[in-house]
Amino acid sequence: MEQKKNGGPKRGLWKAEEDMILKKYVETHGEGNWATLSKRSGLKRGGKSCRLRWKNYLRPNIKRGEMSNQEQDLIIRMHNLLGNRWSLIAGRLPGRTDNEVKNYWNTHLNKKTCTVLGKRKSIDHKNNNTFDQNRDGDKSMSSADNSEPPLISSPETKADNDQGSMDLDDDEKRMKQVTKEVDIVDGCTDNTWMERAVHCFNYDDYELETPFMMMMNLSSSNLVFHEEPFTPCLDSFLLFDAFGTDSEVGNQSFLP
DNA sequence: AAAGTTCTCAACCGCGACGAG
C-alpha cells in the first residue's frame, strides 16, 4: 500500500517519525494551509493526507478506545435523526472524529440494527459479548426479507440493543402503555431546522442511564421512533417533545 | 499448525462548497 504514484506524495500508513514531524509543525504554525505544510515540513505527504492524519489521530483531546453505551445510544439516535451526517454527529461526541463515528457505525451499529431478523450468533470480540447478528449484514437482509430493516428505535429493536444496560421488560411495558404517535409534518427538512434540533441534543445533558429512560422521565409524552429508515422531520419533533419545556435545553426557543 | 475467511479501521478518493484574485 505504501507506494508513490508517479513520484507523487507518499501513501499508506503513517510512521511514528512522520507523526512527530506533523505534530511539531502544527503546534508551531497552527492548523490550516495543509498544502504548504506538506511542502515545508519535509513530509512527503499530500496536504489532504496531513490534514486527515492530524484531524483523526494527532489532534489533542482525541478520545480513543471503546465507545461507551451513552455514546452508542447517541450515535444511533443522531443517525436516526440526520442520516450519514458523520461530521455533525461527531460534533456532539467530544473527542470522537467523523471517521471514527462512521467506521463505528458501519462495523458495529449498522449490523446491530440489522440483528432483529437475522438471528445468527456472533461474537463482539473486543467486548467479549455475544449478540444476534446477520453475518452478511444488509446484503442477505434484502434477500431474506424484502422489508426495510427496522431501525434501532422501535421498542422491539431497542430491546436487542440495550441488553445489559437496563431492565427491558419493565421499560418496555411502561413504554407500551403510553406510546404516543407523532405525525410527520411537511416542510421541516431544511438544515436550519435540523441543526437546531441537533443543537438541542447536547451530549452534556445526557446523564440518565439511557436516552430511552431519559425520555420516560422528562415529560408526560413518551415516544418511540418511527419504523421508517430515515425520518428527520419526525425525529426533530421527537427531540423537541422529549426535551420539553421543563428541561434545561427546553428553555431556549428553537422554533423557526 | 496451516490455510481460509471475516472483521476492523486508517487512509484514500472524488466531489462540492467556498473564498481570493
Added chain:
DNA sequence: GCTCGTCGCGGTTGAGAACTT
C-alpha cells in the same frame, strides 16, 4: 462571472489482525 486553490465531507478500499475450519 470565471478560474484556481484549499478545505471538508461522505463513500470506499485494502492491509493487517482476529478468528474459524
